Amino acid sequence: MSTTTPIPRSFQLNAALSDLQQGLTSQRIWWSLGWQDIRLRYRRSQLGPFWITLSTAIMIYSMGILYSKLFKIDLATYYPYLATGIITWTFISSIIIEANDAFVENAAFIRQTCLPFSIYILRLLTRNFIILLHNFLPVLPILIYFKVAPSAVGILYFIFGLGLFLSIGYSFGLLLAMLGSRFRDMKPIVASLVQVCFLITPILWQHSMLSPRLQAWTNWNPFYQLIQLLRAPLLGQIPSTLTLSYCLGLAAIGFALMIVLLARCRHRIAFWV
């Protein structure tokens, strides 16, 4: 007697948008979870989170000397370039790799409560942001010693760049988290790609060392543009229009893809983890 109206489960835009909105407004939850990750990682160690700082410092200081000789670049130019490049790369690559596990790691939460899924990405971003702040410490002496300072405008660009970067990380992070929980092969694939990207992206070497043809190709490398977005203002430069428009485009694509996929798959994630 009652009419059966099976609800089409294929596309739920409202559910996806409210997930994003609720996630952003539960800042107390993801902020504390992110901090908890940091605290726990170093609970019983003496140096605590400064192990992150120390290992970054060792890497930057030792590589800087060697590679500036190898590439015959003046230390005053190369040291700040390498240091800022390495910390931004660490930030970007760990977000990408960890994003694949964002839902799988939180399976216990996902199966027992109905918290918005975007919370787990925000937790991951929080954690990596705190690590980035730690990593700034060994870079500061280099910037001060070689008198490299971002201008006032540069600082504004950096803050803008960081915001833009975080929204790119947020959208692609959610995308990867969904794919990574459904297809468990994603993480090893992404991890090995990221490793290759470290070598083909101007981090250890400089963009200007390439032939014009290769330079043009490298401009399409998203990692290069993402790093430039954060590195250029730190080095007292202003990110090029190309970098800014590339990153804005990346954010737009990321959000579009993420919202479509979230609308299609949100209700299935609980089965995937």
Add this chain to the structure above:
Amino acid sequence: MSKILLSQVTLDFPIYGANTRSLKKSLVSLVTGGTIAQENHITFVRALENICLELSSGDTVGLIGHNGAGKSTLLRVLSKIYTPSIGKVKIKGRISSLLDLNLGIDLESTGYENIVLSGLLRGLSRKDIEVRKKTIAEFSELGDYLAMPIRTYSQGMQLRLAFSIATSFSPEILLLDEVMGVGDAPFMEKSKQRMSELVAESDIVVFSSHSNDLIRKFCKKALWLEKGHVKAFGLVDEVLAAYDTLKNHG
């Protein structure tokens, strides 16, 4: 006023990683000359089928049925964790589900830290949590241990804390999955007492258990699930009687 309305809810559970089976299947079809990999190789289990249920304020329902009858799955549908494949779920009221006592319990953090985190996960502000901290500490009787990491606790102490945290928040809709029998005898008594209070405070209670005594104690109605279907739904004594008769025969 809280309300739960399920209309014709069916839930198909996709099973991933059952690869050995699908591999065997495709090998077999290779030998017999059939088409390979025509399907996506995802096995589905129908966990709930055509469930209709209407609960309103004052309803306390015991879920009964064999292992794998769909009790926990139904609780997860009510908690909005699983979205049904077909059908509608309408829920009005603040839900608290005690499906797993250990939710958000982190072994490396101290007892106090866990109280704060669990409170945040349940949507409380830090102020609310401060207020509750004392009650939780008193109820758990863990004293100074609360300043120690949970990994130093015994199993029983861990459960005590988890129970004390989980039951300190009074919801409108309470969903429970076999959480009784915590700790030693005196604490068990105390936890039963706390459960009764919690059930009395809540508008709607859905409680899954294998213990008929507990179901009788806490629930006025009972829902009997079998293989994902509703076998019977009605007053607790009638449904339990029917359930027991069938169990004794079978």
